[in-house]
Amino acid sequence: MASTQNQLDEIAKNLTSMAAQISDLARKMSTFEPLVPLAAKLDKLPDRVTQVQASAFEYSEQVRALNLAVSRVEAAQHAAGTPATSGSASG
Structure with missing residues (x-):
């Protein structure tokens, strides 16, 4: 017992x-x-990061292309003997 x-x-x-x-x-x-409720938002975070990375890459490529174009214009102006203007008019 x-x-x-x-x-x-x-x-x-x-x-x-x-x-x-x-x-x-x-x-x-x-x-x-x-x-x-934050868990659902955090679940979407990897997709958002991928989108931001893609956008950043696209913008960096656009900036690179723009820099290349500006360099070519400056080189062409220099070769032609035309002074590059800074936007101010001489009068």
């Missing part, structure tokens, strides 16, 4: 421990609950 009582005490102790752990888990989950 004492063995059965010891088993029941052990079961009661385990149940009390489990209840405390479940309560702690519920408290921790309630802390994270407000963050759940």
Whole structure:
């Protein structure tokens, strides 16, 4: 009979421990609950990063092409002996 009582005490102790752990888990989950809507936004983040990288590459290529065009215009003006103007008119 004492063995059965010891088993029941052990079961009661385990149940009390489990209840405390479940309560702690519920408290921790309630802390994270407000963050759940952000998970959907974070899920889309890798696609956004890829889009930004593609845009940055495209813009850098456009800037490179523009720099090349400006260099060619300046070289052509220099070869022709025409001074490059800075936008100010001489009068």
